[in-house]
Every structure is written in C-alpha cells, then in structure tokens.
Amino acid sequence: MSFETLGLSAPILRALKAENYEIPTPIQLQSIPVVLQGRDLLGCAQTGTGKTAAFALPILHMLYAKKLSGEPMKGIQALIITPTRELAIQIDESFTAYGRYTSIRHIAIFGGVSQHTQVQALKSGVDVLVATPGRLLDLIGQQLVSLRQIRYFVLDEADRMLDMGFIHDVKKIISLLPPVRQTLFFSATMPTDIAQLAQSILKDPQKVEVTPVSST
Ligand code: AMP
Numbered sequence: 596m597s598f599e600t601l602g603l604s605a606p607i608l609r610a611l612k613a614e615n616y617e618i619p620t621p622i623q624l625q626s627i628p629v630v631l632q633g634r635d636l637l638g639c640a641q642t643g644t645g646k647t648a649a650f651a652l653p654i655l656h657m658l659y660a661k662k663l664s665g666e667p668m669k670g671i672q673a674l675i676i677t678p679t680r681e682l683a684i685q686i687d688e689s690f691t692a693y694g695r696y697t698s699i700r701h702i703a704i705f706g707g708v709s710q711h712t713q714v715q716a717l718k719s720g721v722d723v724l725v726a727t728p729g730r731l732l733d734l735i736g737q738q739l740v741s742l743r744q745i746r747y748f749v750l751d752e753a754d755r756m757l758d759m760g761f762i763h764d765v766k767k768i769i770s771l772l773p774p775v776r777q778t779l780f781f782s783a784t785m786p787t788d789i790a791q792l793a794q795s796i797l798k799d800p801q802k803v804e805v806t807p808v809s810s811t
Contacts, residue, residue, distance in 0.1 A: 601627045603656050606696035611652075614692055620645035625803040626779075627653050633777055635800040637793050641783040642682075642752070644805050647689045650675070650749050650779050655690070657747070658722055659697045670744030673723040676768060677751040678759050680705035680727060686751070687725045699723060704740075706730040714739055728756070728764035735771065742771045750796075753782035754789050762792075769796055 598611050598619055619627065622640045629636050630653035640646045654673050662668060677683050687703035694701065701723035704713045710730070717724075717739060724731075724740070734740040748769075750756070756765055780793050780800070793800070 596624055598652075601652075602631060603627070603652055604659050604697075606659065607652060607655055607693060610693050610695050610697075613695075616648070620649075620805075622646050622803065622805045623649045623652070625805070626650065629801040629803070630654070630777070630779060631656065635777060635797040636779045637797055637800040637802045638779065638781040639783070639785055639802070639804040640781060646751075646781055647686055648693060650751075650781070651686070651689050651693050654723065654747050654749075655694045655697055655699055658699050662698070668722055670741060671721055671724045672744060673747040673749070674742060674745050674768075674772070675723070675725045675749040675751060676728055676731065676756075676765065677725065678727065678756045678761060680707060682752065683725050683727050690723055690725070694723075701725065704730050704734065706733070710734065710739075728761045728768060732764055732767060742768070743773060745772050745776055747777050747779070748772055749779045749781070751781050753780060753792065754784045754786065757788060757792075765792075 596619065598608055622638065622644045626636055626638060626649040638646060658672055675686055677686060683703040683705045687701060690701040699722045700720055702716045702721050703725040705727040706729050778797055780797055782789050
C-alpha cells in the first residue's frame with residue numbers, strides 16, 4: 596500500500612517524495628484512512644513509529660481540501676498539544692516538511708522563551724497550532740489565542756503529559772475546545788488513568804496499536 600492509494604492530495608504526495616518517504620509505516624497505514632473518514636482515533640504508538648505523519652498528513656489533507664473549496668479559514672483550525680518544547684518543534688518541522696506545497700500556515704508555541712515572536716506569528720494568521728500546555732493557557736489567558744474554531748484536536752504523548760503533571764492543564768484546554776471536533780489521542784502506554792482520559796474525550800474512537808520500530 597502506498598501513500599497514493601491512501602488518497603492524499605497531490606501537494607502532500609509531492610512533499611513526501613521530496614522527503615523520500617516511499618511506503619507508509621504501520622501506524623500511518625492504520626490511522627490515515629480512519630482520520631480521513633472523520634473518526635476519532637485512539638493510537639497506542641511511540642515516537643519513532645511515524646506517528647507524527649499519521650496525524651499530520653490527514654490533517655493537512657483535510658485543511659488543504661477546505662482551502663481549495665474556497666471556504667474561508669477563520670481562526671486556528673487544528674490544535675496539537677504535546678508535553679515538551681522539543682516535541683513541539685519537531686512536530687512543527689514535520690508540518691513544514693509535509694505541508695510545504697499546501698500553504699497551510701502553522702507555528703509552534705512553547706514556554707521558556709519570550710512570547711513576542713510567537714504572538715507576532717499568531718497575529719499574522721495560523722491554521723495549525725502546535726503547543727505545550729502551559730504556554731498555550733498563558734496566551735489564551737491573555738486573549739491572544741482562541742480555540743473556538745478548532746476542528747481537529749491532537750493530544751500527543753498523553754502518558755508523558757500526565758507523568759509531567761500536566762493533567763490539570765490538559766483538562767482545562769479540553770474544556771475550552773468546541774464540542775464538535777475530531778480528536779486524535781496518542782499515547783505510548785495505556786494505563787488506567789490514560790484510558791479514562793481517552794474515554795472521556797473521544798467519541799466512538801477507532802483503536803490502532805503498533806509495536807515500536809526496532810532501531811538498528
Ligand atoms: P515519528 O515517530 O513521527 O517521530 O517519526 C520517526 C521518524 O521516521 C522521523 O524521522 C520521520 O521523518 C520518519 N518517517 C516517518 N514516516 C516515514 C515513512 N513513511 N517513511 C520513511 N520515514 C518516515
């Protein structure tokens with residue numbers, strides 16, 4: 596099975612060629628069709644399995660289709676929250692790589708640095724926001740970010756998020772999201788508290804599970 600047969604749009608396929616991605620990884624094969632169908636997803640997968648593309652590619656595809664249809668993109672359409680600044684930067688770089696021919700606008704926001712550049716970027720318009728929980732809530736508190744138009748929500752590395760003590764922040768962010776949305780939930784492990792959190796925010800999710808890719 597190739598990326599072409601998954602039905603991704605031409606500019607995305609072109610970007611994947613440029614990245615030398617030839618075949619989808621198991622998590623991509625399982626997740627992309629489910630996300631393109633509009634379903635919620637519960638993904639049990641670690642970093643290294645290709646899980647970033649598993650959510651980034653279908654989100655880019657759907658936003659690109661919306662852009663092509665001429666429907667105005669008002670406000671932030673997709674939110675990805677992830678526990679660390681490094682992961683936020685990596686995910687944002689993936690959106691740069693996969694979305695380079697789509698003109699979908701994206702940025703990463705995270706703490707530990709001045710908010711100035713992030714705020715300037717937000718003001719110039721963003722379709723996809725990649726964020727760590729603390730900085731996101733900070734900017735929401737300053738009314739510099741609104742989650743009212745979010746259509747796609749990704750919770751990345753949920754188990755790590757809880758280990759790092761972000762459960763309260765995550766729940767607060769979820770409470771600010773529109774109830775009508777598509778949610779993609781990823782965690783490397785699924786202990787009871789994570790499974791409960793997943794159950795409380797997902798609607799009839801499709802479960803996908805992959806074992807880690809072994810490193811050579
Ligand atoms: P991730 O698990 O999303 O952090 O991805 C792990 C690494 O695999 C990254 O360096 C990606 O660029 C790479 N990768 C993801 N999907 C593919 C693919 N289908 N073919 C080749 N490399 C990939």
